[in-house]
Amino acid sequence: MKYKKTNFLIVTTFFWFSLYAYLPQLTNYAKDMGASYKMIGVITSAYGFSQTILRIPFGIISDALRKRKVFIVGGIISSLISATLTYFFPNPYTLLATRFIAGIASATWVNFTILFVSYYNSEESGKAISVATSGSKLGQLLAMFISGFIAIRLGVRAIFLASIVASMICLIFSFFIYEEKVKVEKVPISTKGISRIIRNKRILHISLLGALVQCIGYSTNFGFTPLIATGLGANKLELGFLTTAYNFPQVLFSLLAGTVMAEKMGKKNALLLGFLMTTSVCLFTPFAPSVNILYILQFIAGIGNAIAFSLLMAAVIEGVESNLMTTTMGFYQAAFGVGMILGPMILGGIGDYFGLTVGFIVVGLLGILGIFSILGFKDI
Numbered sequence: 001m002k003y004k005k006t007n008f009l010i011v012t013t014f015f016w017f018s019l020y021a022y023l024p025q026l027t028n029y030a031k032d033m034g035a036s037y038k039m040i041g042v043i044t045s046a047y048g049f050s051q052t053i054l055r056i057p058f059g060i061i062s063d064a065l066r067k068r069k070v071f072i073v074g075g076i077i078s079s080l081i082s083a084t085l086t087y088f089f090p091n092p093y094t095l096l097a098t099r100f101i102a103g104i105a106s107a108t109w110v111n112f113t114i115l116f117v118s119y120y121n122s123e124e125s126g127k128a129i130s131v132a133t134s135g136s137k138l139g140q141l142l143a144m145f146i147s148g149f150i151a152i153r154l155g156v157r158a159i160f161l162a163s164i165v166a167s168m169i170c171l172i173f174s175f176f177i178y179e180e181k182v183k184v185e186k187v188p189i190s191t192k193g194i195s196r197i198i199r200n201k202r203i204l205h206i207s208l209l210g211a212l213v214q215c216i217g218y219s220t221n222f223g224f225t226p227l228i229a230t231g232l233g234a235n236k237l238e239l240g241f242l243t244t245a246y247n248f249p250q251v252l253f254s255l256l257a258g259t260v261m262a263e264k265m266g267k268k269n270a271l272l273l274g275f276l277m278t279t280s281v282c283l284f285t286p287f288a289p290s291v292n293i294l295y296i297l298q299f300i301a302g303i304g305n306a307i308a309f310s311l312l313m314a315a316v317i318e319g320v321e322s323n324l325m326t327t328t329m330g331f332y333q334a335a336f337g338v339g340m341i342l343g344p345m346i347l348g349g350i351g352d353y354f355g356l357t358v359g360f361i362v363v364g365l366l367g368i369l370g371i372f373s374i375l376g377f378k379d380i
Helices: 003-019 023-032 036-064 070-089 092-107 109-117 123-152 157-174 192-198 199-230 236-265 267-287 291-316 320-355 356-375
Strands: none
Touching: 003 070, 003 092, 003 109, 003 123, 003 199, 023 036, 023 092, 023 199, 023 291, 023 356, 036 092, 036 236, 036 320, 070 092, 070 109, 070 157, 092 109, 092 267, 109 123, 109 192, 109 236, 109 291, 109 320, 123 157, 123 236, 123 320, 192 320, 199 267, 199 291, 199 320, 199 356, 236 267, 236 291, 267 291, 291 320, 320 356
């Protein structure tokens, strides 16, 4: 069992490394190639769009077939294709297409999480989600830390080559992922599971909060915060450090959220803390006087995001039947994909007309709505 978990976490780490290696430089890379704020928002949103339309189908088909590994391998191949095309054909329109393909890869995270949960006892699903999430954050952290040095020494384009190498290593290890063979009768793929999920108010509420978390994160930390930093004089290496500051605490707090914090504070209070931190940082970011202050804000935002993200992803599958787990997770992740789409588009569109400061404030107000929603939450 230990070998299975270790190999899976190696795959998870390299997978997210391949998807996030170039993220700190992406918006500035697009801007340098002539993309407008609106176009940058669309490029950023493409990643969330493909996830949104594919996660539910991936979940339904995976539950029907009781197979996860084939989707995981397909996701790794999609990540490899995305980085390869961007490396050889660098322009804004290629970025738009390849971010869509990268979203296909990310959509398979549904299958990653549910397969990893199967390695644990049913009552340990929250712990499994926290461990898997921590592995993903470790990959993102390493990617963003290393990418800054690569960008300085070899240029931004070389980062995509690093992503290609990481994808190839990930693909090799993925062939050794263990999946228990389950015999299932051939039955027509049905959408009845989705209709049951849609009628579940608790799952809908959790999914809406997940969408808000991603809306804030992808419009700011993974979207326009690097442009704020550039305006304050940050270079390519400092942009890498900026995103590292965001991801560094997530490795630890992704683990703590579903275990220590949930037990000591209660899930509702811990979730409220996560939202307060991410929302506050969103509102303060455009007023940061220096890159050093941005580092601090990013660190706080990283803690808040890790807490909220881990708790919500574990909560959404609590009490769900095993034959609906992937579909439920797919629905939840599709919902937060909507946040990934709308967040950058909202901030980018407002930024073109009224400036980035107003855009950050509007997104921050959405976070405040989420806080009030949590206060009315009876049980997560």
